[in-house]
Amino acid sequence: MTAAKYGFDTLKVRGGYDCKEHNQAVSVPIYQTAAFDLGTPDHAADLFTFSAPGFKYSRVANPTVAALEKRVAALSGARGAVAVGSGMAAVTYTLFNVAEGGGRILTTPRLYGGTVDSFKKLYPTFGIGVDYVDSPDDPASYEKAIGPQTRAIFVESLSNPNIEVADLEALSAIAHAHGIPLIVDNTLATPYLINPFEYGADIVVYSATKGLNGHGNAIAGIVLEGGDFDWNSKIFPQFSQPYHTLRNRDGRDRTFLEVFPQFPFTARIRANYLGYFGAALGPFDAYLILVGLETISERVSKQVRSAETIVHYLEDHPAVAWVNHPAARGSRYAALAAKYFPKGASSALSFGFKGTQTENDHFLESLQLFGYQVNIGDARSLIVNSPHTTHGELTSREQEIAGIAPETLRLSIGLEDPQDLVDDLDQAFAKAFA
Ligand SMILES: *Cc1c(COP(=O)(O)O)cnc(C)c1O
Numbered sequence: 465m466t467a468a469k470y471g472f473d474t475l476k477v478r479g480g481y482d483c484k485e486h487n488q489a490v491s492v493p494i495y496q497t498a499a500f501d502l503g504t505p506d507h508a509a510d511l512f513t514f515s516a517p518g519f520k521y522s523r524v525a526n527p528t529v530a531a532l533e534k535r536v537a538a539l540s541g542a543r544g545a546v547a548v549g550s551g552m553a554a555v556t557y558t559l560f561n562v563a564e565g566g567g568r569i570l571t572t573p574r575l576y577g578g579t580v581d582s583f584k585k586l587y588p589t590f591g592i593g594v595d596y597v598d599s600p601d602d603p604a605s606y607e608k609a610i611g612p613q614t615r616a617i618f619v620e621s622l623s624n625p626n627i628e629v630a631d632l633e634a635l636s637a638i639a640h641a642h643g644i645p646l647i648v649d650n651t652l653a654t655p656y657l658i659n660p661f662e663y664g665a666d667i668v669v670y671s672a673t674k675g676l677n678g679h680g681n682a683i684a685g686i687v688l689e690g691g692d693f694d695w696n697s698k699i700f701p702q703f704s705q706p707y708h709t710l711r712n713r714d715g716r717d718r719t720f721l722e723v724f725p726q727f728p729f730t731a732r733i734r735a736n737y738l739g740y741f742g743a744a745l746g747p748f749d750a751y752l753i754l755v756g757l758e759t760i761s762e763r764v765s766k767q768v769r770s771a772e773t774i775v776h777y778l779e780d781h782p783a784v785a786w787v788n789h790p791a792a793r794g795s796r797y798a799a800l801a802a803k804y805f806p807k808g809a810s811s812a813l814s815f816g817f818k819g820t821q822t823e824n825d826h827f828l829e830s831l832q833l834f835g836y837q838v839n840i841g842d843a844r845s846l847i848v849n850s851p852h853t854t855h856g857e858l859t860s861r862e863q864e865i866a867g868i869a870p871e872t873l874r875l876s877i878g879l880e881d882p883q884d885l886v887d888d889l890d891q892a893f894a895k896a897f898a
Pocket residue numbers: 550551552553555576578579620624649651652670671672673674683684685840
């Protein structure tokens with residue numbers, strides 16, 4: 465299945481998989497095995513020198529996981545993909561792979577809580593610096609903050625929890641003018657709402673746990689590589705240094721650019737980070753993601769419409785101070801959303817609860833349909849008080865910088881009847897103030 469020939473909805477159910485290579489199995493088989501027989505020593509030598517395709521050990525590659533990688537790559541026209549055990553592994557492996565050895569990441573505080581927290585607790589101990597721009601909505605602010613050690617610009621296309629829209633085209637132009645890649649966490653948007661590669665992104669990461677799977681039943685992550693970025697640069701020596709792991713059959717060490725010219729970035733994550741940090745995705749979880757992905761368009765389009773219904777209900781509610789979603793009245797992201805998100809922006813939204821902390825807690829306790837959970841993108845609607853949970857590791861000053869007010873509640877809209885969801889919010893508001 466070549467990505468160029470078929471549309472998104474065809475690729476989401478058939479891309480990257482040929483049943484003729486799998487005993488005619490129509491549904492992708494679960495290859496529940498740790499190892500693959502090497503056959504003969506001669507074949508083993510081929511496998512270990514990347515001279516023949518094939519599988520050796522499921523920590524670094526497995527046929528079920530490979531089908532997921534190929535399918536998500538096909539959906540986005542990516543040249544390389546590596547699936548890993550969680551979205552956090554996808555983010556960490558990606559940013560380490562680009563900035564290891566004393567590099568710095570230029571980003572904004574408007575990120576998933578775990579990501580910001582890892583920047584504080586993990587990156588400095590590994591010698592990687594993180595710089596935050598002063599004003600995340602202004603591309604000039606990124607341009608100004610790029611220094612000699614900056615190795616990438618990293619943003620979320622739609623940010624968590626306030627659904628700010630990143631100006632990907634402007635940011636990729638700035639990154640490329642400085643010889644560095646734009647890396648985009650596209651988790652909230654999902655590949656259905658936007659393909660960041662079309663706007664110049666070089667690497668796209670997903671927590672596949674969220675809307676990409678859509679059923680809240682597996683933890684997974686994936687890294688995609690567009691294939692156009694030139695890694696043959698002195699600021700990225702890791703791609704042009706000879707490695708013994710990459711030796712040929714004559715024993716000559718080779719580079720990632722030499723052995724994997726189409727996808728050196730994801731090949732290096734697989735060899736080094738998946739190989740040695742080892743957060744591998746199991747075949748059964750990869751299978752669950754593949755099944756979830758088959759209905760991504762149908763799910764996400766309905767979830768976005770329902771989210772817009774909820775946005776408009778909340779805007780008119782007297783106990784709501786503000787609503788953050790590009791479809792909200794007067795949203796400062798309306799123009800960017802019209803450009804980047806013509807199908808609608810996000811099944812998640814956040815709002816400010818107007819009341820005391822006790823009333824806020826009582827509101828949460830009174831909801832019957834909305835689950836109180838730290839997930840997003842599930843088929844079931846859920847709510848969370850982000851500043852106290854998902855973003856609770858941030859100090860109050862850091863929350864302020866990230867624009868997360870103490871009264872913030874984040875909603876992720878599922879596939880239920882939208883009227884039932886409105887009714888649930890309505891009865892909970894009534895109980896909160898009773
Ligand atoms: C959830 C999330 C992650 C982390 O993914 P896990 O699968 O939970 O490890 C990273 N980025 C964003 C934007 C997320 O929402």
